[in-house]
Amino acid sequence: MLRINNLSVSYGPVAALRGIDLTVEAGETVALVGSNGAGKSTTLKAISGLVPPSGGTIEFLGETLNGLKPEAIVERGIVHVPEGRRIFPRLSVEQNLEVGAYSARAAMRRRRIREEVYALFPRLRERRQQMGGSLSGGEQQMLAFGRAMMAQPTLLLLDEPSLGLAPIIVEEVIRAIAHFRAEGVTILLVEQNAELALTLSARGYVLETGQVVLTDESQTLITHPKVWASYLGEKELEDT
Amino acid sequence: MAKLNRKLRSLLLAGLLASGAATAALADTVKIGVFGPMTGDAAAMGQSEKEAVDLAVKEKNAAGGLLGKQIEIIYADDAGKPEEAVNSAKRLISKDEVLMMIGSISSPASLAASQVARQMEVPQIVVAGTAQKITTAGNKWVFRSPVPDTKLVADLVDFIHEKFPNYKKFAFLYVNDDFGRGGFEAFKKAGAKYGYEIVAEERYARGDLDFTAQLNRIKASGADAMIEWSRYTEGALVAKQFAQIGLTLPRFASDGVATPKFIELGGNAVDGVMFTTHFSPATVADIPAAKSFIDKYKAAYGRTPDAYAAEAYDAITIAMLGIEKAGKADRAAVRDALAKVEFGSTRGAFKFDEKGDPLLVTHVVKIDAGKETNARNIPVQN
Amino acid sequence: MKMPPALPRLIALLILVAVPLVEHNAYWLHVFSLALIAAILALGMQLLLGMAGLLSLGQGAFYGIGAYVAGALAANYGVPFLLTLLAGGLAAAAASLLLVPIVRLKGTSLAVATLGFSIIVHLVILNEEWLTGGSLGLMDIPKPTLFGVSVADDDVFYWVCLVILVLVFVAMDRISKSRFGRALSAICQDEEAARASGIRLAWSKSKCFLVAAFTAGVAGGLFAYHSRYLSPSDFTFNESIEIMIMAVIGGLGSLSGAVVGAFVVVLMPEVLRSSGELRMILFGLAVILLMAAGNLGIVGLASLAAAKLFGLFSSARAWVSKPREAN
């Protein structure tokens, strides 16, 4: 479904991605793990068109996405939930959801989906007239998910959905992801919380300094020392 | 490098122009410089100035021009600012080498330029600056077409005293610039003669839109009448707001409102305003030059000329008469000739006094049902 | 292998010195003198905006204060020329202390607050007749004399302005290369990092305002003698906006850019006079087009063009990436 070939991205003089290959098949949930600055978020941004690739290709359902604007990529059903939730702080909950269904492909069924969102997150219905910025972190995350639901994705790009959230909220996150999976949505998940990411996914890629260093079944990765090493230091591991 | 090239080029160009101008003096045109606010807030007055000058010059040129040559008018825009008026005057004199200058509209611009005229010894006729200072600074190169505000105000005060002997307490509203300030100071001085008391002194800034605060204070001041020194734009707004807050005082105004535009903008709110002027369609009955000027102007531009146009028309006429009288394109000779010009202007018989100010009969016009009427004939109000 | 950066400056200076020798036309000398005065103003603005990144719309007010103080001292008390210039500068600098409370404002807030200051100063000039002559203006400013010799002739006055401009230019150049200049640049580029290096923001910014105000005050003093008649309508907030345009148009942060910008803003409307009715439209369009030059400004573009034109070694690239080099 999604095929990434030798993708490179640079921010000015800094190379964030140095030629990564990655594939996601329809209906799969794939995790991208790695420490800070490994290039996970950049990968997602390149797919959704927020940053231009400096090399390589991104193909979605056989079509090359390179050079398309983000709004055109959304129309193809790729929905990116960015890190830090990025809900619109001075729009109400309901308006935020409305924006989620802005693309033409999502606009038709927006009323029905909104009811689904409210059914999944009753808290949002309670607060639908409140400004997004006045919600708690957990509620904002719910809103970000609700907004993504409104967009009715075929491929969902999730960036650090559990970041900075209390464990009880993380469960809500898991519930939301489960909902998407049950709907048959393909998911590419970026998480620093490797165990969570690998539990939720079937396959995973481990990124280090802009390169894929390892890819395997999640069950395998979850116990693989290299994953551990990418967080707490490789050299130290050797003498443990 | 490109910068240097450009500078060099402009220098060369300037040099060429200067040398070209030197020969132009001997050439086949008589150059007169005309400057005024062609852009900026007072652009409408500059427009009147330009139209009137164009009209007079076209006619003269068609009749064979001056000294056997065609007249060439060179316009310069001072945007109503003194700094730019100085630039304009210097440019007209030293770059375009005009024989003499006409301009500007506002007093500060005229004053600033007159220092250049004096320094470079070029005759200048001010079109509309009424500040007394312009001609009292001992500058023999400057003349002016309008009468100074002191004279205008003194005539107005005499008129009020004659027709409205009961009015003793006045409210004075003026635009806070040279024009309004000059009018106010003149009124204080002239009114002292009759023991007039100023019970409210109110000012506003050029471009202001809301005058209710000032008018309300005037309303509360117990004045017998209101004197207003405004130009027609603000004057029309004052008149409207005057009506809106329910003021009914008799109103006297300056020649700043002596234009058909005042009535057009003010509508029926300006009815009853009496203003001093030297030029009004209402008072031209005995002035043949005015009648023909109005007809020609209407034919050319489709509108009735205002006082600025008349002043400019007279200024250019004086200039042409002076040059003709001097008989040669010599600035000093022209200056001396100008001082002696006497003719029938659009504002009546015209001659300069020793300071270079015109001696003209001041009219008072009353707006009645949207028409300017001569107020000389109104009965004394007791 | 680079062209020594001083060379273009030297050539420019020689040309500026030679102007009155080549050009005797009073009008052009008058306008060129005005451009030199404007250049002094623009240099002060460059210190504020180009170096310290402070968007101040108060420079026109200091210009007016300097002009009126110098003009009034000369007209009413016969104070000698250079002393009145100094007094104008000092008065403006003293007035800049009024801005100390607002230096901590940033961006738009600072711009609008200083704009407000400009408006207030204009109103004081307009309304305090006893002090400034009010709307009728301040007249009778004597011709300038230096050590008993008149310097009122167009060419001599031009050279006087040029000398003062050169002094201000050298002063600004020295400031930009000093500890204080570095502190201002640091503040401009990153306030947090500047603080982390021990730079006191309010103190440095206040000093910057003070120096810029002094410069504008001196320029105002020169203007008083140049025009010899001061009117409030020459010192509206428009003046402040024009000064800002000068500093940006030539190349933000570049001292030569400020001088070139001042020449462009003063001379262009004069050159465009021949276009009659279209004059201000063309000027406005030119301003818009020049803004497309980005932070290079005219000077940056010119040096780029020069570098390309003469294929000057390999320096072209360095000129592009470092417009500051070109000043």
Next chain:
Amino acid sequence: MIYDQFLQTLLGGLAIGCIYSLIALGISMIVRATDILHFAQGEVMMVGAMTGFSSGVWAGNAPLLALIGGTFGGGLMAVAVELGVYRPLRARRVPLINVVIATIGVSIVLQNVARLVWGSEPLAYPALFETRGLVISGFTVSPQLATIVVLSVLIMAALAVFFRYSRAGIAMQAAAQDPDAARLMGISVERATVNTFAVSGMMAGAAGVLLGSLFFASFNMGFITGIKAFVAAVLGGLGSVPGAMVGGLLFGVIETFSAMFISTSYKDAVGMVVLILILLVAPMGLFGRAGRQV
């Protein structure tokens, strides 16, 4: 008597303030969406007044048509300068200050083009409303001022509804608050920016017609009014819609009341002093937030 004066002054201040608000709203919206300080907003207002005048006269002194013509004239002009000037400049990635100065260039050009097109004489609007004072239970009320206040409030209410309920309005806000996140929702930020200019120009155009009908239309009516509206926007908190509304009203009322009770000579200074004091206490203005700033 004194109450009467007070009410009249208040009404006058509110009417002027409403006009400032309408212009300030546009300025604030543009800052929010693009960071540009739009110094030409007053000129957009002027263009609205002029096109309103022309369409009103063309349609035989029809007030409603004047309002519509002015609104669309302002909107089109704002879109034209965005597409013709600001967007190309932004595309060249010039520093923000350059774009801001370009807005001053635009203001110069618009003013002088309007002078050539509509002449330098002020144009008197046909009397849209009754101009004589009405005496209501002892108070003199100007129907004209009252109409302006009512119309302005209606326009602002329409804007609020637009922002609250319409997809385009919500998208514009989203694009202004977080352009990247908005792109991820499928919003074209470029189009949202054009819409922002259109709406802000329409507000200014409507303000122009109201101002023109209250006073008159002239090529130079925009600059000072625009600057005052700018100050009002900063006073309220640049980038905040309620801030622009409150700032405009406040500035209008301060202006008239300081003329009434302090000094007509220094009435503009009073507004500026209030502005500076407010900025000292709240550097971002009354309703300002830290965040996207120049």
Next chain:
Amino acid sequence: MAALLETRGVSRRFGGLLAVDSVDLDVTEGEVHGLIGPNGAGKTTMLNLLSGHLPVSTGTILFAGADITRLPSERRAAAGIRRTFQNLKLFREMTALENVMVGLHASTRAEIFHALLRTRFQKREEADIAEKARAALAFVGLTALADQPAGSLPYGHQRLLEIARAFVAEPRLLLLDEPAAGLNASESRHLVDFIFRIRSAGTTIILIEHHMDVVMPTCDRITVLNYGKLLARGTPKEIRADGAVIGAYLGKGAVAAAAAVRKAEAAHAAH
């Protein structure tokens, strides 16, 4: 050894969020003290509180025995606390040398009139700090790039330059905020050497870092933050073996959460 820096109950609140929650920190003179924790743990906020870029909500900060809680950041810088920034805050348009010279601002005195007159004092001072700055550049190995604009340097060099700017003033305490972010492997190794050399020059260092291959070899002691609270402290060895730390990093809660996933999915399928 004496404590150079102590914090007592330092907290920082952003709206409803307690970013730093009553943290007690003790940093001994001469040590390299690591400050680690997962993303969003409050490390950078803590650093901002120490450098004075953010005011504390509650608590006190003592530096060399003096209470500096209310001191603004520029005064702390003058007192000998220097820092680098996570997102590189260089003066991009100044040369590398000028950047480092700015670092010496607080220890120089030349005023405007010195600059205008080019006094001997000013010249000597300028020469003096230029020499010191060059030495600092040499120390980080950037001598050759001294006259390049900082913004045009390669990223890794920019990191080093920022450290040089902080280090040149000979601070007593150096706060490094993720100095290895964006560095490649060899640059990171270089950084490790470098931290050792700064330490041997007698400067105390607080190091925030995600790259454990930088933290583990350099730090004498490590403090771990999680959700703004102090989670653990100890030597690198102790920290590595600490279950709570591993959990914080890899998501201990996630194990339980994984079960929830399956449950939720089953529920959805039934629905």
